[in-house]
Amino acid sequence: MPIVYLPAEPVVPAPEPVVPGSPVGSPPRVTWTSAAGQEVPLSDIGQGYAVLEGARGLAMPTYQLYQSDSLLDGTVIRGTRTEAREVFLPIYLEAPTRPEVLAKRRALAQAFSPTEADGGGNGVLEVAESTGQRRWIRARYVSGMDGPEGGGDTGMDWATYGLNLLAAQPYWERTPVTVRWALEPVTDTWLPILPVEVRDSGVVGQGMTIRNPGSVRGWPVWTITGPLSGTATMRNVSTGAELEFTATLAAGEQIIIDTRPRHKTVRDHTGANRFSDLALGSVLWPLAPGANTVDIILTGLGTGSLLEMALTPWELTA
The missing domain is CATH 2.40.30.200 (Elongation Factor Tu (Ef-tu); domain 3)
Structure with a gap:
C-alpha cells in the first residue's frame, strides 16, 4: 500500500511573552x-x-x-x-x-x-x-x-x-524542539492539497534537512513507534556518522534511542535494553549546529508508524 509522507514540522511552544514586569531593555x-x-x-x-x-x-x-x-x-x-x-x-x-x-x-x-x-x-x-x-x-x-x-x-x-x-x-539549554514524521495509508486516489508526498513505504526520508538551532552540537532522542520490521538506518550525511539496528515492533510498540552524553541508551517501551540490536560500528551521533542533511530508512512500516525526534538545543552563552 502506498504511504503518505508528512514532512518534518517542528512542534515547539508558542513564542514566549515578554517577561512579566520587565520592560524591554530592562536587566534580565x-x-x-x-x-x-x-x-x-x-x-x-x-x-x-x-x-x-x-x-x-x-x-x-x-x-x-x-x-x-x-x-x-x-x-x-x-x-x-x-x-x-x-x-x-x-x-x-x-x-x-x-x-x-x-x-x-x-x-x-x-x-x-x-x-x-x-x-x-x-x-x-x-x-x-x-x-x-x-x-x-x-x-x-x-x-x-x-x-x-x-x-x-x-x-x-x-x-x-x-x-x-x-x-x-x-552549556545553557533552550526550549526543547520536537519533530515528528507520520506515515499514513493513502485512502483516496486524489491527493488533498497538503504538504504531502508519496514515497516508497520503506523510506521515511533521504536527503532531509534537520536544523539544530543551538550554537553547539545537539544530541537527539529518537522514538520509533511500530509497526516496524527489519533494518532501520539513520545517517547524518553532513558528519558521516551512521547508526543501524534490526528490530520488529508491533503496532504501538516503541524503540527509544537516547544519544545524549552520559545517557547513551537504546530501550524499548518496556524499558528493556536493546543496545545489542545495534549493528557493529554504529554511532549514536549528534546534530551539528545549523542545517544537517539526514537519511532515515525504515523498513516494514504501516498504518500508525511514527518517528519522533526530541532535541534540547545547547548554547555557549546565557
Whole structure:
C-alpha cells in the first residue's frame, strides 16, 4: 500500500511573552529553582533579592586544549574539551526585620543545599531576558554562604553572598524542539492539497534537512513507534556518522534511542535494553549546529508508524 509522507514540522511552544514586569531593555530576570522545586527570584528586589555587579560564568565556558610539543617552535593542538562551568553570583538579600532576614537566609541556604541526602542536589539557574529569551543551566552549590559576618558583608536586616556554583554540563539549554514524521495509508486516489508526498513505504526520508538551532552540537532522542520490521538506518550525511539496528515492533510498540552524553541508551517501551540490536560500528551521533542533511530508512512500516525526534538545543552563552 502506498504511504503518505508528512514532512518534518517542528512542534515547539508558542513564542514566549515578554517577561512579566520587565520592560524591554530592562536587566534580565535571574531565578534559581532548587532540586525540591523551590523557586527563588534572585533578581527581584521587591521580594528582597538582587543580583549585584560582578556575576561570572554566564558567557563562554572554559576549554581544555590537548597539545603536543616537539623540538619545533610552537605546538600542535590535538583537540579540545569543554570543562564543567563555574558560575559566580553575587547576591544581596534584605527584609524589614532581623528575624525576617534570618529566615530568608535559612530558606536560601536550604534552596541551594547540594546534598541529595538532605533533599538538595542539582538546581536550575535561569536567565530570562525582557524580550522573552530564556536560557537555563543545571548547577550545584559549591561555596559562598560561609561568611564573613559583619563589616561590609552583612547587616542587621541585609546580607550579601558570593555564590559559587558548578554546572557539570557546561552549556545553557533552550526550549526543547520536537519533530515528528507520520506515515499514513493513502485512502483516496486524489491527493488533498497538503504538504504531502508519496514515497516508497520503506523510506521515511533521504536527503532531509534537520536544523539544530543551538550554537553547539545537539544530541537527539529518537522514538520509533511500530509497526516496524527489519533494518532501520539513520545517517547524518553532513558528519558521516551512521547508526543501524534490526528490530520488529508491533503496532504501538516503541524503540527509544537516547544519544545524549552520559545517557547513551537504546530501550524499548518496556524499558528493556536493546543496545545489542545495534549493528557493529554504529554511532549514536549528534546534530551539528545549523542545517544537517539526514537519511532515515525504515523498513516494514504501516498504518500508525511514527518517528519522533526530541532535541534540547545547547548554547555557549546565557
